[in-house]
Amino acid sequence: MWEFPGGKVEPGESETGALVRECQEELGVRIAVGDRIGDDIPLGHRRTVLKIFAARLVDGDPKPLEHAALRWLGRDELDDVAWLPADAPIVAALRAGPWLD
Numbered sequence: 001m002w003e004f005p006g007g008k009v010e011p012g013e014s015e016t017g018a019l020v021r022e023c024q025e026e027l028g029v030r031i032a033v034g035d036r037i038g039d040d041i042p043l044g045h046r047r048t049v050l051k052i053f054a055a056r057l058v059d060g061d062p063k064p065l066e067h068a069a070l071r072w073l074g075r076d077e078l079d080d081v082a083w084l085p086a087d088a089p090i091v092a093a094l095r096a097g098p099w100l101d
């Protein structure tokens, strides 16, 4: 299954700070966080809420340091991979919004 880069917020960390850290750890890149995309998505276990942010690549070439594979997807390629079920509303919001222009 495919997911967006990211992970859980650690104690004392901001949401966007967590995303910056996870992209460094998982992809080896520096990012600048932008807009929220879509609404909060309750994951239904451990009271976890999924939040997705747009991000711009600032430095580095993304590498799959912690995952089996990595892909860039354009607007017309969003259906080419099997997303985690919780990501469906985000994929729809991405398709409808300006972030992939």
Ligand SMILES: Nc1nc2c([nH]c(=O)n2[C@H]2C[C@H](O)[C@@H](COP(=O)(O)OP(=O)(O)OP(=O)(O)O)O2)c(=O)[nH]1
Residues within 6 Å of the ligand: 002, 003, 004, 005, 006, 007, 008, 009, 043, 048, 050, 084, 085, 086, 087
């Ligand atoms: N990163 C990410 N997680 C997602 C997505 N969709 C989705 O349902 N999830 C779920 C999977 C996990 O239950 C949770 C995120 O956990 P994670 O395993 O990425 O977090 P983490 O890197 O901090 O890992 P850990 O502390 O559990 O070792 O959110 C997504 O698109 N990206």
